[in-house]
Amino acid sequence: MSSPGRTDEKPSSTRWPEILFMSTLAGFSMLLGFSATLAKTKKDCPKDFTKGMMASAELPESGTALAMRALGRGTLYAVGGFSIFCFAVWKAMGVKDLKEFRQRAGEALPRIPKSENPGRSDFESLRDFLQYCIDESEKSKKK
Template identity: 50%
Template sequence: MADEERLQRIKAGAFLASVAGISALVGFSATLSAAKKSDPKYFNKGLHSSVELADAGAILALRALGWGTFYAVAGTSCLCYGIWKLSGAKDLKDFRMKVGNMLPVLPKNNPPQSRTEFSGLNDLLTYLAEDYGKKPVKDN
């Protein structure tokens, strides 16, 4: 059973990593295509280094993307590691219990006090914009 759970976690981690990587690639590609559409002459001029330019614009953009990704991953990792060490937890179960004791308890909503089924996104958004938070009128 433990091997199946470990395999499932590895698959889930690989899936999340691939989704994040593809999202970053698509976002960067969309930004480059938008820049090319807005000014193709200077975009093409920036692809190749010339005497006027020390580095090509696309190379600078890729370098900035690489350093930005490095700083984001390193900063988030340091933040998570710092929180872990400050909590004094020895393992993930211990960390979960310590954080669970510090956070407020969520109230139970059984039975639900508001709508839980919606016909579509428009119905949900209409409910959130107009009806959510209103106290139901009780009949005597």
């Protein structure tokens, strides 16, 4: 699916390295964030951290087991619910394939008009961007 103004289209087979790179980057970022949060929690309150890791008389279920069960159920509900929603929309539209669905959805949804002056999008620094925002704000106040 190409954007109207794009001229640098690549075949879909050459996009796999890009997709793989971004997915790997996102995965490592999530893992690093989770690990950092876990390490900070363990450092701040080691007694409560170890108490939550193992089941005891006070807590019949460890925090890890509870979190895994909640994650599993949440994932099941989210994926299942969205799948049912998509299936219902698909059946309500009465389409046979994805191409027909895309065409019918495009006809049903309102068109977003292109703005004549999209504004500036290349800034050398944050200061340049903020100055542009101030200038645009002053222009709109004068109108």
